[in-house]
Amino acid sequence: xxxxxxxxxxxxxxxxxxxxxxxxxxxxxxxxxxxxxxxxxxxxxxxxxxxxxxxxxxxxxxxxxxxxxxxxxxxxxxxxxxxxxxxxxxxxxxxxxxxxxxxxxxxxxx
Amino acid sequence: xxxxxxxxxxxxxxxxxxxxxxxxxxxxxxxxxxxxxxxxxxxxxxxxxxxxxxxxxxxxxxxxxxxxxxxxxxxxxxxxxxxxxxxxxxxxxxxxxxxxxxxxxxxxxxxxxxxxxxxxxxxxxxxxxxxxxxxxxxxxxxxxxxxxxxxxxxxxxxxxxxxxxxxxxxxxxxxxxxxxxxxxxxxxxxxxxxxxxxxxxxxxxxxxxxxxxxxxxxxxxxxxxxxxxxxxxxxx
Numbered sequence: 025x026x027x028x029x030x031x032x033x034x035x036x037x038x039x040x041x042x043x044x045x046x047x048x049x050x051x052x053x054x055x056x057x058x059x060x061x062x063x064x065x066x067x068x069x070x071x072x073x074x075x076x077x078x079x080x081x082x083x084x085x086x087x088x089x090x091x092x093x094x095x096x097x098x099x100x101x102x103x104x105x106x107x108x109x110x111x112x113x114x115x116x117x118x119x120x121x122x123x124x125x126x127x128x129x130x131x132x133x134x
Numbered sequence: 135x136x137x138x139x140x141x142x143x144x145x146x147x148x149x150x151x152x153x154x155x156x157x158x159x160x161x162x163x164x165x166x167x168x169x170x171x172x173x174x175x176x177x178x179x180x181x182x183x184x185x186x187x188x189x190x191x192x193x194x195x196x197x198x199x200x201x202x203x204x205x206x207x208x209x210x211x212x213x214x215x216x217x218x219x220x221x222x223x224x225x226x227x228x229x230x231x232x233x234x235x236x237x238x239x240x241x242x243x244x245x246x247x248x249x250x251x252x253x254x255x256x257x258x259x260x261x262x263x264x265x266x267x268x269x270x271x272x273x274x275x276x277x278x279x280x281x282x283x284x285x286x287x288x289x290x291x292x293x294x295x296x297x298x299x300x301x302x303x304x305x306x307x308x309x310x311x312x313x314x315x316x317x318x319x320x321x322x323x324x325x326x327x328x329x330x331x332x333x334x335x336x337x338x339x340x341x342x343x344x345x346x347x348x349x350x351x352x353x354x355x356x357x358x359x360x361x362x363x364x365x366x367x368x369x370x
Contacts, residue, residue: 028173028199036195036208037178041185043213049242051224057232063359068225069258070327070358071351072251073318075218077328078335078350080311085336089304098305105309109316116153118313123156126305 097129140270143263147252147274154248157310158279159286164303165192166290172200176291183287187246187280189307191215214343221351222250229257229268237269246283249275251314322365327358 060068084102086092105122109115162183169179174196182192195212203211222245230241253272257263263271319325331354338346 030175030178032205033174033178033199034181036199036205036212037181037185039209040182040188040191040195040212043209044186044188044191044216044219045242047213047216048219048223048245049239050220051227052231052238052242053235055224055227055231056238060228065228066359066362067355068221068228069362070324070355071221071225072254073315073324073328074331074351074354074358075221075347076247076251076311076315076331078331078347078354079218080308080315081332081335082339083304083308084312086339087304089299089302098302098308101305102308102312105312106316109313110319113317115150115313115317116156118316119153119156119309122309122313126302126309130300130302 097126097133100129101126140266143267144270144274144277147271148277150252150256151248151275151278153313154279154310155282157306158248159282160301160303161189161306162283162286163290163293165189165196166287166292167294168193169196170291170294172196174291176288179287179291180284183284187243187283188216188219189246189283211343214345217344217348218351219245219250221348222254225254226250226257229254229263230265230272233265233269241269241272244273244276244280246276246279247311248279248314251318255318321362323358323361326361327354330354330357 080102084098085094087095087098089095090098101122104125105118108121109118112118165183166179169182169192170176174182182195186192186195191212194215195208198208198211223242226241230238233241249272252275253268256271257268315328319328331350334350334353335347338349340346341349
């Protein structure tokens with residue numbers, strides 16, 4: 025790779041800092057305490073479950089670490105994390121059992 | 135208990151967020167390592183982690199810079215990765231919109247997936263929380279995460295050691311997000327919304343700059359809302 029231009033790097037950092045803040049502040053800043061209609065609120069309630077599964081799905085099915093081919097260790101770890109989290113409602117238990125499954129399967133399947 | 139007690143909620147937020155340290159620390163260290171290898175100096179690594187404070191977007195920007203992508207493309211693509219935060223902002227507005235402007239500014243700066251998901255789910259279940267209590271809980275969730283995000287980025291940048299691929303750190307992020315989402319699948323509507331998100335995101339994965347995720351998210355919100363309405367009508 026060529027030498028990075030440090031002025032450019034700082035330009036990118038500041039542009040991303042301002043842009044990210046404006047994206048995050050957007051609705052909180054503009055709408056504030058004005059009441060939103062009930063149908064909008066009904067949709068917004070589903071934001072976490074609407075965004076995060078879609079963000080994760082390609083990473084689970086097509087991991088970059090295996091050049092995009094499905095990997096049994098990662099699939100297994102994802103399923104265990106989901107199952108433990110769903111039944112125990114315990115985030116820490118879900119993370120730990122997911123990590124244990126991942127390392128266990130990676131070790132076993134070499 | 136009638137007295138508002140923000141301090142107690144701050145501590146609850148901190149306690150709820152502690153498990154994420156297991157993931158935040160290696161992920162931030164990895165950013166420090168990767169960015170340093172790409173040719174960034176320590177100040178620039180810290181500039182990213184402190185000013186931008188958005189893991190996925192930071193990785194995207196560094197990756198594109200090493201590929202010598204045009205600067206405008208680097209910025210726009212990395213910001214597109216962060217566009218989901220506009221949805222987070224909208225969905226926190228009913229709960230925190232009446233907080234003072236400086237508090238909303240702080241909420242915006244500190245908006246990371248983990249803090250957002252914990253808080254939104256908490257606010258939805260515990261409707262009786264006051265705005266100061268909600269703000270305290272939210273800041274409480276970030277309180278343990280942000281310092282370690284900065285600190286581990288720094289250590290990764292100065293240590294600069296290669297993380298062996300056997301550690302499979304690429305999968306730290308998916309495991310955290312799944313662990314956050316699973317307990318939130320409380321109703322048929324939440325499950326339907328999550329399934330829609332997965333299917334649409336995979337179908338739309340060809341769309342440029344991660345825009346497929348936004349399409350998937352909007353589709354999934356519509357499905358969640360419709361299933362909720364359907365269940366309400368059936369119960370009535």
